[in-house]
Amino acid sequence: MSTQAPAPPSPAPGGPAPAGDVPLFYRRGFRRLLQQGLYVAATALLFWYIYDALNLREFGFGFLNDPAAFKVANQWLIDVDGVTSSRIEMYLVGVWASLRVVFVAILLSTVVGIVVGVSRLSSNWLVARMAMLYVEVFRNTPLLVQVVLVYAIFLVGAPIIQEVLNIGDFAFLSNRGLAIPWPVPDAGWWGAPDWFVGVWVALLIAIGAVAMTVRRQRQVRERETGQPHYANRWAFGIFAVGALVTFIVLGLPVSIDRPYVEGTRYLEGMVIRPEFAALTIGLTLYTGAFNAEIVRGSIQALPRGQTEAANAVGLSAYQRMTLVILPQALRQMIPSITNQYLNVNKNSSLAYAVLYDDLFRVAGIIQNKAGHALEMFFVIIVTYMLISLVISALMNFINARVTRVGV
Amino acid sequence: MPDELSAADIIAESAGPKAVAETDRAPSEEPEQFSPRLANARDMIITEHVDKWFGDFQALDDVSLRIKEEEIVVILGPSGSGKSTYIRCLNRLEEHDAGRIVIDDIELNEDVRALQAIRSEVGMVFQQFNLFPHLSVLSNITLGPQKVRHMPKLEAEALAMQLLERVGIPEQADKFPAQLSGGQQQRVAIARALAMQPKIMLFDEPTSALDPEMIKEVLDVMQELAESGMTMIVVTHEMGFAREVADRLVFFDEGALVEQGTPEHFFTNPREERTKLFLSQIL
Amino acid sequence: MANMPAAPRERIVLPPHRQRARRPRSVRAREWVRKNLFPSWRGTLLTALAAGVLGAVVVGLIAFVFFGANWEVITHNRWLLFAGGFPREEAWRLWFSIALVFALIGLAYGTWSSLGRRDHLFVLLVGGFVIFLMAHGGAAVWSSIYFLIAVGCMYIGYLLTYRLPRATSSMRTLQVRLVGALLILALPIVLVVLLAGGNVGIRDLDGFVLNLILAPVGIVGGILIGIPLALGRASSLKSIAWTCTAYIEIVRGAPLLGWLFVALFILDDIIGGDLIIRAMVVMAVFTGAYMAEYIRGALQALPRGQYEAGQAVGLSQYQRMRLIIMPQALRISIPPMVGQAISIWKDTTLVTVILPLRELKGNADSAISQFEFTPDRIEAYVFVAVIFWIVAFMMSRVSQRVERAQGVGER
Numbered sequence A: 001m002s003t004q005a006p007a008p009p010s011p012a013p014g015g016p017a018p019a020g021d022v023p024l025f026y027r028r029g030f031r032r033l034l035q036q037g038l039y040v041a042a043t044a045l046l047f048w049y050i051y052d053a054l055n056l057r058e059f060g061f062g063f064l065n066d067p068a069a070f071k072v073a074n075q076w077l078i079d080v081d082g083v084t085s086s087r088i089e090m091y092l093v094g095v096w097a098s099l100r101v102v103f104v105a106i107l108l109s110t111v112v113g114i115v116v117g118v119s120r121l122s123s124n125w126l127v128a129r130m131a132m133l134y135v136e137v138f139r140n141t142p143l144l145v146q147v148v149l150v151y152a153i154f155l156v157g158a159p160i161i162q163e164v165l166n167i168g169d170f171a172f173l174s175n176r177g178l179a180i181p182w183p184v185p186d187a188g189w190w191g192a193p194d195w196f197v198g199v200w201v202a203l204l205i206a207i208g209a210v211a212m213t214v215r216r217q218r219q220v221r222e223r224e225t226g227q228p229h230y231a232n233r234w235a236f237g238i239f240a241v242g243a244l245v246t247f248i249v250l251g252l253p254v255s256i257d258r259p260y261v262e263g264t265r266y267l268e269g270m271v272i273r274p275e276f277a278a279l280t281i282g283l284t285l286y287t288g289a290f291n292a293e294i295v296r297g298s299i300q301a302l303p304r305g306q307t308e309a310a311n312a313v314g315l316s317a318y319q320r321m322t323l324v325i326l327p328q329a330l331r332q333m334i335p336s337i338t339n340q341y342l343n344v345n346k347n348s349s350l351a352y353a354v355l356y357d358d359l360f361r362v363a364g365i366i367q368n369k370a371g372h373a374l375e376m377f378f379v380i381i382v383t384y385m386l387i388s389l390v391i392s393a394l395m396n397f398i399n400a401r402v403t404r405v406g407v
Numbered sequence B: 001m002p003d004e005l006s007a008a009d010i011i012a013e014s015a016g017p018k019a020v021a022e023t024d025r026a027p028s029e030e031p032e033q034f035s036p037r038l039a040n041a042r043d044m045i046i047t048e049h050v051d052k053w054f055g056d057f058q059a060l061d062d063v064s065l066r067i068k069e070e071e072i073v074v075i076l077g078p079s080g081s082g083k084s085t086y087i088r089c090l091n092r093l094e095e096h097d098a099g100r101i102v103i104d105d106i107e108l109n110e111d112v113r114a115l116q117a118i119r120s121e122v123g124m125v126f127q128q129f130n131l132f133p134h135l136s137v138l139s140n141i142t143l144g145p146q147k148v149r150h151m152p153k154l155e156a157e158a159l160a161m162q163l164l165e166r167v168g169i170p171e172q173a174d175k176f177p178a179q180l181s182g183g184q185q186q187r188v189a190i191a192r193a194l195a196m197q198p199k200i201m202l203f204d205e206p207t208s209a210l211d212p213e214m215i216k217e218v219l220d221v222m223q224e225l226a227e228s229g230m231t232m233i234v235v236t237h238e239m240g241f242a243r244e245v246a247d248r249l250v251f252f253d254e255g256a257l258v259e260q261g262t263p264e265h266f267f268t269n270p271r272e273e274r275t276k277l278f279l280s281q282i283l
Numbered sequence C: 001m002a003n004m005p006a007a008p009r010e011r012i013v014l015p016p017h018r019q020r021a022r023r024p025r026s027v028r029a030r031e032w033v034r035k036n037l038f039p040s041w042r043g044t045l046l047t048a049l050a051a052g053v054l055g056a057v058v059v060g061l062i063a064f065v066f067f068g069a070n071w072e073v074i075t076h077n078r079w080l081l082f083a084g085g086f087p088r089e090e091a092w093r094l095w096f097s098i099a100l101v102f103a104l105i106g107l108a109y110g111t112w113s114s115l116g117r118r119d120h121l122f123v124l125l126v127g128g129f130v131i132f133l134m135a136h137g138g139a140a141v142w143s144s145i146y147f148l149i150a151v152g153c154m155y156i157g158y159l160l161t162y163r164l165p166r167a168t169s170s171m172r173t174l175q176v177r178l179v180g181a182l183l184i185l186a187l188p189i190v191l192v193v194l195l196a197g198g199n200v201g202i203r204d205l206d207g208f209v210l211n212l213i214l215a216p217v218g219i220v221g222g223i224l225i226g227i228p229l230a231l232g233r234a235s236s237l238k239s240i241a242w243t244c245t246a247y248i249e250i251v252r253g254a255p256l257l258g259w260l261f262v263a264l265f266i267l268d269d270i271i272g273g274d275l276i277i278r279a280m281v282v283m284a285v286f287t288g289a290y291m292a293e294y295i296r297g298a299l300q301a302l303p304r305g306q307y308e309a310g311q312a313v314g315l316s317q318y319q320r321m322r323l324i325i326m327p328q329a330l331r332i333s334i335p336p337m338v339g340q341a342i343s344i345w346k347d348t349t350l351v352t353v354i355l356p357l358r359e360l361k362g363n364a365d366s367a368i369s370q371f372e373f374t375p376d377r378i379e380a381y382v383f384v385a386v387i388f389w390i391v392a393f394m395m396s397r398v399s400q401r402v403e404r405a406q407g408v409g410e411r
Helices: A028-054 A087-120 A125-139 A143-157 A196-225 A231-250 A274-300 A304-313 A317-354 A359-370 A373-405 B002-013 B083-090 B112-121 B137-147 B153-167 B182-195 B212-227 B239-245 B263-268 B273-282 C025-037 C041-068 C078-082 C088-112 C117-135 C141-162 C170-195 C207-233 C238-253 C256-265 C275-301 C304-313 C317-332 C334-354 C360-369 C371-408
Strands: A165-167 A171-174 A177-180 A182-185 A254-257 A260-262 A265-267 A270-272 B043-054 B057-068 B072-076 B098-103 B122-125 B200-204 B231-235 B248-253 B256-261
Touching: A028 B112, A028 C238, A087 A125, A087 A274, A087 A317, A087 A359, A087 A373, A125 A274, A125 C025, A125 C041, A125 C371, A143 A274, A143 A317, A143 C334, A143 C360, A143 C371, A177 A274, A196 A231, A274 A317, A304 A317, A317 A359, A317 A373, A317 C256, A317 C334, A359 A373, A359 C256, A373 C238, A373 C256, B043 B083, B043 B231, B057 B083, B057 B098, B057 B231, B057 B256, B072 B083, B072 B239, B083 B098, B083 B200, B083 B231, B112 B122, B112 C304, B122 B182, B122 C304, B137 B153, B137 B182, B137 C317, B153 B182, B153 B212, B182 B200, B182 B212, B182 C304, B212 B231, B212 B239, B239 B263, B248 B263, B248 B273, B256 B263, B256 B273, B263 B273, C025 C041, C078 C207, C078 C360, C088 C141, C088 C170, C117 C141, C117 C371, C170 C207, C207 C238, C207 C275, C207 C317, C207 C334, C207 C360, C238 C275, C256 C275, C256 C334, C275 C317, C275 C334, C304 C317, C317 C334, C334 C360, C334 C371, C360 C371
Parallel strands: B072 B231, B072 B248, B122 B200, B200 B231
Antiparallel strands: A165 A171, A171 A177, A177 A270, A182 A254, A260 A265, B043 B057, B043 B098, B248 B256
16 A cells, blocks of 8 residues: 655664673664563563453354355346355345445546546636636535435435336436346357356457557557558548458347336346435545545646646647646646545445445344354454555556556 | 964953873874964874765765864865865764764763863854844854753843954844855854854854955854864865964865865975875865 | 734735726625536536536425424433433533533633634524524423523623733743643543432433533543553554454454443443443543544654654653654644544434443434434434534534644644
């Protein structure tokens, strides 16, 4: 996560050969050893006290293998019933739910951050002021309140399922959530079995790889010869033709599933439940405000010359932003933005407040049923740290790309 | 030579140099040339075969040097030659890896008491002044005497004012370092070091960070200090100062002591090729 | 902080040939509007779009606030939201504490800053909001009067100090030390005022009062924990550096909710005590890890020469830290630490989520669980959001001021 920085200067241990006549007590090496020893002893004592107080006779993770005996809402792409599956399986369902929220919230909050951050620097007075208002409002109110407020608006504002709002037979909105059409696997022309989607995707990837190779070659040749070789157009063309041929030969691997309402339930399609929506919207609005400040800060940190140079070259305001300013600002903002993404990960635990079954809430339910609070806490913190590590690693990868390309 | 004139004053002012019998020590390759006025002075600083490594880089390579009480030594050398490292070893900002350093009969070794003792014997002036920006000029100077020497506040302030008079800026006492010019800051830094009433003063390129017009005011203070009988080791590129004030010049290169001698010797007839090359570049 | 030299403000007067002829106000206004709102057809489109969005939001808000909403959920539950289970007959303790804190704010502003027109306007608006709240639907006359007295205390504190000379002098030093000491002592004093005497238990801290107590405890405790942690992480003694690093990274690895989970289920066996005390400990421990990182950042930002100069003057390691390093490091880390304080302020709402403690948001939940107010969830939460916003906004303003003052100050 954070890099270990150089410690404040202090003389290195060792030094010249010790004079034999220095009493042990006054030798620096001994002093340092003494300090460390005392410190380690005190720490050990503290840990021993905690260990003793915790009374760990029943410590163990075996209880996670017992049947869960509870249900978890908000399953997506998986189907776990609470009767036969074990607690650890239910917990993983919670992790999956958390990951979905984190992923969507990171994506949306980045978009919000860039749009609002750039707007804050707009020469248009009204736009800049509105962006500032947004930041000041959402940055200075508790995320929890934002989440429950969005949830309350959903519950109070949306119609009950009996009076569901039908949006052109295409989507349905009620306080049970928003149902939208969603692609499901299909068998294509040939009535192929389940793995058909896999074949399709594999083919597309292969075509994509071919297209990228051609693009690379053409780029190289363009650089060598100085003649235009239209690398992007070629790549796109190859991909489009390949995809079209695949479609003609095989058919579509997916069909769009339209939702409908039956009684008090949504069937088919994809249902965005109010809990998920409230949590994700809350995280997006809140984190978006912080991201906006980061974007603004890193743009303002750029030397003025960049804007002036872009103007001198004759770029439009939009081109200036997307081609000159943002790519450079990106480098500056990645560390801070990463921090915000890690916060999104941790803040997703607020799911607890709207009863969205994320990893934290499922862990809470398990603890409620089985006890073992300490073990559950270990599981929770390790999970959050793992997700944080993945996010950090991804961002480091992006950072390396961004800095290496050297815009 | 101005030294001879002031020498009488010095001896009257400071405690008379005790003649210390020359102990047996490693013979250096060449006879050390001391200014005649220091012929009977005792050794203030003795370094023998000092090595210092930074990881794989050897910063000091077998440096042996004796410095007399009241001697003014100017250390020359290209950057990275180890001259700063050498004087930083003398007050233990760096710790030497091999060899002996004895300052005013205190051996620098593992003994924590030696460390404390040496810090109040040796004052240091840095290239970047390193004044404490959150303290007023006066507090910068009184801090050491009050906290280390446990001097009463009023006494420490009187001492500080006296020193500010000496460096020529008593009117700046209540200002903050950032409000002073570079030259003034460096003079405050000298006053701060003097406030501990050290026997030795180390100067680590004291004028390198200064604008040209401010260099003289700092050099003047240093010259006055030299004339008052302080033992001084100065790392500098100011050749005028070296020629006028120094008893001895020492030339470092690549961590080793290459050549030493009187200013006359250096500026008229240096022996080593490296010294000649360096002097030709800098003069 | 202390001894900030006052920078004289100079008005920049342009030489005559660079002064633009002053045109009539209306012309300048028109020019401004054209330049900032309608520079081109695209700009105009953008302005129209923005105005449309803004208009919709404003109209919606007005419709909700003045016509749609039922604010009785708030006015009917004033005391519940404010202090919940705090015994009403002991209300004087609350008002006394508030007046004390307000007076201190006034003193602090008078000593280090000044109140501008915007600040007065802010006080007026917030004061008006509070008075309106208390007057609406069944007057709370005495509460209004107490509140006004508290605001008065703030202005008295301000008027007492802001005219005093700010140049360095022994009087100024005394003043700075006095106000500083009062600021440091404020939290213990308030706790004593609230809890001394046995009529009020710590468990009676409830509602908004609980937020107001939890946040400072977390912040002050966090700084007290964070300083040794930061120094420890930078220590050359490996065992100390490693354990401090482990503490910081582990605490930052899990969300605050996770640590409150620890307070509820695990800490009981280790330190025991009332749940509120455990929650306070967790807040401080959690904040401490973040504060430590900010302080460590400041320690690294300090030039090496500061450490060396301290050594060269002969100060011991402890003296160097106390006299040279920490004063500078703390000053550098004030802005991020205020940011963390705002964050902790908002996070005090989290104790409601898994602990059976009721702070403002929790008591809002209680309010809407009353039968007649079940449809008024939005109103309740909007109110909570506004209250938190006011305090957080004030804190962010203070942070900006400190930053600006630092820019003027040294270095």
